[in-house]
Amino acid sequence: MTLFVDMDEVIADTYGAHIERFNARHGTALSREQCMGGEVWQQVPEYRQTIWNHYYEPGFFRELNPIAHSQEVLRELVEKYEVFIASAAMQFPNSLKEKHEWLDEHFPFIHWRNRILCGDKHILRGDILIDDRSHNLETFQGRSILFTSPHNIHTTGFERLDNWQDAADRLL
Amino acid sequence: MTLFVDMDEVIADTYGAHIERFNARHGTALSREQCMGGEVWQQVPEYRQTIWNHYYEPGFFRELNPIAHSQEVLRELVEKYEVFIASAAMQFPNSLKEKHEWLDEHFPFIHWRNRILCGDKHILRGDILIDDRSHNLETFQGRSILFTSPHNIHTTGFERLDNWQDAADRLL
Secondary structure (H helix, E strand, O other), rough: EEEEEEOOOOOOOHHHHHHHHEEEEHHOOOOOOOOOOOOHHHHHHOOOOOHHHHHHHHHHHOOOEEOHHHHHHHHHHHHOEEEEEEEEEOOOOHHHHHHHHHHHHOOOOOOOOEEEEOOOHEEEEOOOOEEEOHHHHHOOEEEEEEEEHHHOOOOOOOOOOOOHHHHHHOOO | OOOEEOOOOOOOHHHHHHHHHHHHHHOOOOHHHOOOOOOOHHOOHHHHHHHHHHHHHHOOOOOOEOOOOOHHHHHHHHHOOOEEEEEOOOOOOOHHHHHHOOOHHHHOOOOOOHHHOOHHHHHHHHHEEEOOOOOHHHHHOOEEEEEOHHHHHHOOOOEEEOOHHHHHHHOO
């Protein structure tokens, strides 16, 4: 059985990185809790472009923290499923190598054969997709599972995983 | 209708680049004709690793020549099909950005949303795959088309395109 797992906000904490960079540079105290129900920039809309530009900074994707328990649970999932990491990364050319290296460091048990960097996920053929973005899940032909992230807490209509312990319970 | 098109040896002339690099460095006169029916290294088996190492040289993928008529025919195909470039590039981390930039230069009409860099192509869902490697075509669930390259001239069992003019005749 083929299981696709998204990167940003599912195994890599982009949300936390945006908040950390913004706070460090602006002396603010934005918190994850405060951002619940929206994107980070919506808390500071006048800095929307500033926050977007984080994506183009060298090192942004390379330095992300893994999402809690993603490593240990995925290590078990690869025993049971054919696991692929599938990231819509093409918009950020500098991210491609950084994402590859990040996986080498944090998920060395995901072979390069099982990594996909694409622009749009509707071309994926497989059984399960875990993703934080509903637009990716809507076009997937298999079992679509929404992984909870601050921006999607009010999204309905999908099977949902709140965290990786939840994923272990449901998929192992 | 979704059409996946491979990069190396379908729209990008890796074969020619191997021969050119080898000849320039060894004072030899290897030719494409001479390599028909096999891989480049099979003509100089004692240099197998040398030729393999070309893939890891900065600039190798960035400097490839487009395959004859691939640009003009693909420009027409994108009007008729949802065209995606799908390259099994994950084995070569340095190639990722180079391939992206190469597409920006030579195929600017292929949007980043329509680019896929992966490890294994059996995860692709779509209607047609044009590829020079039979192992990619074997696992594809749609119409599999072999694009002629020196190494596959003796391969049988697939619909075949000999060149991009042939592709225009068949697919347009």
